[in-house]
Amino acid sequence: MNLKAVIPVAVIVVVIIGAYTGGLFGTGDRSEIQTLSVQGSTTVLPIVQKAAERYMDLHATVNIQISGGGSSVGVKSAGEGTVDIGMASRELKDAEKNEYPDLKVITIARDGIALIVNLSNPISGVTVEEVKGIYDGTYTNWSELGGDDVDIVVVGRDSASGTREFFWEHVMKKEDFVAGMLEKNSNGAVKQTIIQTPGAVGYVGLGYIDSTIKVLTVKVGDEEVEPTIENVKNGSYPISRNLYLLVKGGPEGLAKDFIDFILSDEGQSIVQEEGFVPV
Amino acid sequence: MRGSRHKSAERIIEKLLLASATIAVIIVFFIILYLFRDAYPAFKEVGLVKILTGMKWNPVGEPPSYGAYPLVVGTVLVTLGAMAFSIPLGIGSAIFISEIAPSRLKPGFKFLTELLSGIPSVVYGFFGLVVMTTWLRITFNQPTGESWLAGSILLGIMALPTIISVSEDAISSVPTDYKEASLAVGATKWQTIRNVVVPSALSGITAAIILGIGRAIGETMAVMMVTGNAAVLPEPITNVFSPIRTITGTLGIEMGEVAVGSSHYHALFALAVILFVIVLLVNSSALGVLMKLNEKFNPTEKKSRGWIPRAAASLLRRAFWGAIVVVILYFAYCRSGVRGSLEAGLVLAFFSVFVIILAHHPFPRHEQTAFFAAISGSAVVVLILLGVILYYIVSKGIPAISWEFLTQPPRDLGRGGGIFPAIVGTLYLIGGAMLIAVPPGVGAGIYLSEYAREGKITRLIRAGIDNLNGTPSIVFGLFGFAFLVLYLNFGISLLAGMITLGVMVLPTIVRTTEEAVKSVPQSLREASLAVGATKWQTIRNVVVPPAAPGVITGIILSVGRAAGETAPIMFTATVFSQRFLPHSPLDPVMALPYHLFVLTTSIPNSIQNAYGTALVLLVVVLLIYAAAAMIRFRYRRTVRW
Numbered sequence: 062m063n064l065k066a067v068i069p070v071a072v073i074v075v076v077i078i079g080a081y082t083g084g085l086f087g088t089g090d091r092s093e094i095q096t097l098s099v100q101g102s103t104t105v106l107p108i109v110q111k112a113a114e115r116y117m118d119l120h121a122t123v124n125i126q127i128s129g130g131g132s133s134v135g136v137k138s139a140g141e142g143t144v145d146i147g148m149a150s151r152e153l154k155d156a157e158k159n160e161y162p163d164l165k166v167i168t169i170a171r172d173g174i175a176l177i178v179n180l181s182n183p184i185s186g187v188t189v190e191e192v193k194g195i196y197d198g199t200y201t202n203w204s205e206l207g208g209d210d211v212d213i214v215v216v217g218r219d220s221a222s223g224t225r226e227f228f229w230e231h232v233m234k235k236e237d238f239v240a241g242m243l244e245k246n247s248n249g250a251v252k253q254t255i256i257q258t259p260g261a262v263g264y265v266g267l268g269y270i271d272s273t274i275k276v277l278t279v280k281v282g283d284e285e286v287e288p289t290i291e292n293v294k295n296g297s298y299p300i301s302r303n304l305y306l307l308v309k310g311g312p313e314g315l316a317k318d319f320i321d322f323i324l325s326d327e328g329q330s331i332v333q334e335e336g337f338v339p340v
Numbered sequence: 341m342r343g344s345r346h347k348s349a350e351r352i353i354e355k356l357l358l359a360s361a362t363i364a365v366i367i368v369f370f371i372i373l374y375l376f377r378d379a380y381p382a383f384k385e386v387g388l389v390k391i392l393t394g395m396k397w398n399p400v401g402e403p404p405s406y407g408a409y410p411l412v413v414g415t416v417l418v419t420l421g422a423m424a425f426s427i428p429l430g431i432g433s434a435i436f437i438s439e440i441a442p443s444r445l446k447p448g449f450k451f452l453t454e455l456l457s458g459i460p461s462v463v464y465g466f467f468g469l470v471v472m473t474t475w476l477r478i479t480f481n482q483p484t485g486e487s488w489l490a491g492s493i494l495l496g497i498m499a500l501p502t503i504i505s506v507s508e509d510a511i512s513s514v515p516t517d518y519k520e521a522s523l524a525v526g527a528t529k530w531q532t533i534r535n536v537v538v539p540s541a542l543s544g545i546t547a548a549i550i551l552g553i554g555r556a557i558g559e560t561m562a563v564m565m566v567t568g569n570a571a572v573l574p575e576p577i578t579n580v581f582s583p584i585r586t587i588t589g590t591l592g593i594e595m596g597e598v599a600v601g602s603s604h605y606h607a608l609f610a611l612a613v614i615l616f617v618i619v620l621l622v623n624s625s626a627l628g629v630l631m632k633l634n635e636k637f638n639p640t641e642k643k644s645r646g647w648i649p650r651a652a653a654s655l656l657r658r659a660f661w662g663a664i665v666v667v668i669l670y671f672a673y674c675r676s677g678v679r680g681s682l683e684a685g686l687v688l689a690f691f692s693v694f695v696i697i698l699a700h701h702p703f704p705r706h707e708q709t710a711f712f713a714a715i716s717g718s719a720v721v722v723l724i725l726l727g728v729i730l731y732y733i734v735s736k737g738i739p740a741i742s743w744e745f746l747t748q749p750p751r752d753l754g755r756g757g758g759i760f761p762a763i764v765g766t767l768y769l770i771g772g773a774m775l776i777a778v779p780p781g782v783g784a785g786i787y788l789s790e791y792a793r794e795g796k797i798t799r800l801i802r803a804g805i806d807n808l809n810g811t812p813s814i815v816f817g818l819f820g821f822a823f824l825v826l827y828l829n830f831g832i833s834l835l836a837g838m839i840t841l842g843v844m845v846l847p848t849i850v851r852t853t854e855e856a857v858k859s860v861p862q863s864l865r866e867a868s869l870a871v872g873a874t875k876w877q878t879i880r881n882v883v884v885p886p887a888a889p890g891v892i893t894g895i896i897l898s899v900g901r902a903a904g905e906t907a908p909i910m911f912t913a914t915v916f917s918q919r920f921l922p923h924s925p926l927d928p929v930m931a932l933p934y935h936l937f938v939l940t941t942s943i944p945n946s947i948q949n950a951y952g953t954a955l956v957l958l959v960v961v962l963l964i965y966a967a968a969a970m971i972r973f974r975y976r977r978t979v980r981w
Contacts, residue, residue: 094920098831098832098928100832102597103596103938103941103942104942106916106938106942107753107942107943110753110916110917111752111753114751114752114753114917117919124918124919124920125919126832126915126918126928127915127916127917128832128910128914128915128916128928129596129910129916129934129938129942130596130821130910130911131595131596131597132596132597133595133596133597133598133599133600133605134596134821134911136599136600137600137826138825138826138832141826143825143826143829143831143832144831144832150597151597153599154599154602156599156601156602157599157600157601157602160601211483212483214483214484219569219593219594219597220398220399220400220594222597223597225400226400229400235402237398237401240396240570240571240572241570241572241583242570243484243486243568243569243570243583244568244569244570244571244585244593245569245593246564246592246593246594246596246941247940247941247942248941248942248944249940249941249942249943249944250469250565250940250941253469253470254469254484254486257470257473257474257477258477258483258484258485260483260484261484268944269944271944271945335753336944
């Protein structure tokens with residue numbers, strides 16, 4: 062063994078040991094720390110994370126740990142009791158209700174779903190029927206809807222997404238999506254594709270609306286309704302869904318206090334700040 | 341007295357190595373068992389034939405349909421495309437590095453290509469989506485660039501570092517006397533490379549290809565961002581611009597949200613099993629090709645320690661042709677409809693042409709200049725790819741970097757503050773994963789090469805390990821979640837993440853170690869044994885030192901993969917943000933790739949810090965690489981034969 066070869070190994074070892082011991086300093090007394098663990102849907106994560114940041118500012122001895130993984134992971138780990146609170150962006154499935162009958166579901170916010178297109182698209186509004194026509198393959202070119210002669214690139218969410226499930230039930234009336242639909246597993250990914258593809262159309266949560274994409278209004282009767290938090294709250298914008306927290310056997314102690322905080326006026330103003338609709 | 345102590349020490353060491361091999365094998369088969377267990381209900385409920393031949397994947401329709409045929413075709417097409425792209429480029433670059441490049445530049449060049457493997461898959465995916473699909477859309481005037489071609493190119497790039505690095509090690513370890521003998525009888529340099537060097541390194545090159553394809557086929561996060569994920573067959577089947585959906589993409593986008601225990605959940609595991617079988621077929625095809633080449637170059641099979649003995653060779657060859665027949669029948673059966681035969685024929689033709697090209701090695705003679713140009717060209721292409729991706733990450737990431745960013749915890753959902761806890765968490769995870777994977781991995785590799793007798797069991801073990809390498813990382817994540825987090829009740833913890841990552845990189849370490857050790861010439865061992873050294877003394881003093889660079893290559897590739905993977909840790913170890921650094925292995929951690937993943941997918945207006953996180957992750961990996969590459973460089977300089 063060459064002695065010189067030992068030096069880099071030693072450097073690595075020292076760095077790793079340093080990193081480990083680094084973790085032991087600067088946190089003071091931990092005996093009074095109360096930990097609350099939350100896991101599940103990444104759609105719900107921003108609300109809970111932001112609320113947790115605010116809550117921990119108010120309560121110095123509380124440590125709230127939030128991880129993602131998806132709604133099913135949230136249901137499973139809350140149901141098994143691995144975490145204190147689960148997050149889900151869809152309703153419980155029958156299989157889950159049977160397995161975890163004592164899982165309590167709490168609605169903490171609504172998520173308005175906006176239809177978005179590329180900035181170059183001249184179309185400004187559609188009816189719910191036209192949306193259905195786009196997504197079931199009736200329309201394949203924007204000229205059929207009064208736009209430019211550009212092929213429609215249909216972008217949707219993955220088949221396990223709560224957003225898609227809602228869309229499928231309330232917009233598609235439970236009919237199949239067109240086979241060539243591009244499927245994305247997050248709001249961020251849908252938006253990115255819309256930004257860079259002239260013919261694309263997709264749907265995202267209200268929090269993702271900004272000037273890089275164009276938002277379509279939805280015609281309800283004679284009225285063109287814009288997807289805003291206000292319009293979702295008063296019920297005039299037709300496409301939105303609920304977001305949930307899950308607690309085994311009902312919340313107690315710290316979990317209850319934290320959930321009450323999210324449902325309080327202050328918590329609900331955080332919901333609104335993050336682009337979701339208060340309940 | 342001394343002798344007997346030696347003997348018992350000898351036996352203990354053999355037992356230790358056997359134990360580590362056994363641990364590695366148990367882990368491998370445990371995961372395979374887990375896969376099959378959760379897939380079984382789907383096969384029972386829906387039926388294997390219906391899953392394999394169904395044309396529609398719509399698990400949430402009414403009624404749900406679980407037809408995997410478009411997904412299988414998508415996986416095969418994307419993988420074939422990636423192979424067509426990465427194998428010539430990869431092997432060309434490997435030959436360039438070991439035989440053509442000036443010797444002073446070799447370590448640097450190799451290091452650069454390995455950098456490619458340290459780029460996290462989420463970053464590849466994002467780069468692919470933003471840069472590559474846009475380029476494809478505009479260049480080829482398509483409605484969208486998210487397509488088969490985009491997936492193939494991206495996966496090809498991701499497979500490159502493994503192919504280059506492992507085959508370069510194999511080519512470099514071809515004994516110099518082989519080359520000198522060839523040159524001495526008047527062969528040109530190109531003839532020597534073609535007829536002596538590459539054939540001698542074939543076992544290692546095949547391992548490189550298998551590992552590379554494994555990485556490509558099991559990749560989840562990147563591929564699902566660029567292929568569009570439409571579960572349709574390309575129309576016509578050769579349309580590389582059609583969106584396509586792979587099995588891993590399906591697992592990646594649906595696994596996180598599906599209800600555990602539902603038929604959709606089991607159907608996803610059934611997909612994982614189908615993928616497992618595809619990997620098996622691809623691997624045995626690669627072995628079949630190796631067989632053919634071996635026969636061509638060593639007609640009398642003089643090499644006693646060749647990878648596969650003769651009896652096994654004919655068996656594997658039969659398995660290979662059997663596999664091809666199965667594939668033909670499968671395509672023919674499924675597509676016996678209207679346009680069926682034509683499409684099936686085209687896929688088949690594509691596949692056969694590919695096999696024939698590989699098998700017949702149609703390089704014309706006396707074209708040294710042309711081939712050296714081609715080989716150097718492939719190296720240049722790889723460097724350009726690296727440059728483009730690095731430029732993209734660095735230029736977008738630099739504005740986010742500040743002292744605060746590196747030393748503070750995140751604020752405001754990661755839009756503000758820094759990523760310090762994630763840096764620490766990633767170091768913990770990598771360190772722990774290596775502690776868990778390296779000892780059994782290296783031990784198992786040495787045992788397989790030096791002690792294990794070639795037989796059915798060894799081959800089964802090797803096949804299991806190769807297959808595990810191609811198992812999608814998300815399956816490891818789910819395994820960790822079900823077994824470590826829930827069943828063993830570790831909770832979401834550092835320990836669960838370390839073990840999951842360790843298990844994931846184990847196959848790479850075992851196989852690269854085995855290949856590196858095997859490439860040490862038999863004559864060295866015989867010389868050592870002849871002067872009275874024991875077997876273990878021979879291994880420790882004669883076999884392992886020259887094999888060290890290869891072993892380190894395997895570890896480097898593993899560190900890169902462990903550092904950049906999101907799927908295995910997102911269910912098992914990570915929290916999005918945390919107030920304190922972890923104090924015990926049972927605390928959860930933050931990690932860079934996961935932080936990046938959440939920022940890009942779920943937090944609006946956080947793109948700046950997402951790029952910054954990607955850059956930091958790259959630098960962390962780069963520092964670890966630099967240290968490992970220095971070790972390898974020292975060994976390389978001191979050991980020669």
